[in-house]
Amino acid sequence: MTVRPWRWRGDRTVHRDRWVHLRAEAWETAGGTLLDPWYRLDWPGLVHVVALTPEDRLVLVRQFRPGAGAAILELPGGMMEPEETDPVAAGRREFEEETGYAAGSFRLAATLRNDPAHAGNLIHAVLAEGAIPGGAQALDHGEEIAVEELPIATVLAGLAEGVIGNANHVGILLLALRAAGRLSF
Incomplete structure (x- = not known):
């Protein structure tokens, strides 16, 4: 089947604000079914950093997430600023801001779509x-972040x-x- x-x-x-743009779109399937509204949520590109210490430990962050109703362990990272075009540089910035750590090298490991059914932004995986x-x-x-290292x-x-x-992480x-x-x- 094609x-x-x-x-x-x-x-x-x-x-629409500086963080998100929520649109109600109208799409017609190839079979002729009209889907209206089809919600699309766009926000800036995201960068998340997988940071390894010389001892092969991961540098992670724990912060409260309202959607989960709990403080959860995550990769450091966040939204790219509007003027940022280089995900590696954005990843370095986010990593240093959130953790206070530095790293010897940063490189792009992958670029993926966040939620292709309902979002247009990309997620960049940066390896440090x-x-x-x-x-x-x-x-x-508003950020309150605890840094943790785990094997x-x-x-x-x-x-x-x-x-x-x-x-996604x-x-x-x-x-x-x-x-x-x-x-x-």
Whole structure:
């Protein structure tokens, strides 16, 4: 079976601010079914950093996430600033701000789509190697972030139990660890 593209029939803005643009779109499937509204949420590109210390530990952050109603363990990272075009530089900035760590090298490990059914933004996986404490955190207004270091094996063993609370971060972690030569698949 060949999957045929849908036809875009229009959109209207539901909400727009500096963080998100929510649109109600109208799409017609190849079979003629009109889907209106089809909600699309766009926000800036995201960068998440898989940072490895010289001792093969992961530098992670724990912060409260309202959607989860809990403080969860995640990869450092966040939204790219409007003027940023280089995800590696944005990843370095986010990593240093959130953790206070520095790293010997940063490189792009993968670029993925966040939620292709309902979002247009990309997520960039940045691999940082040689991460060491380098100074104080420079947190944004409203951020409260605890930094934790965990052995790679501990994190990998706990993935199925939710040690990393964000599903996107799990995929990014696995791809970056493969790029670092720590996993094979």
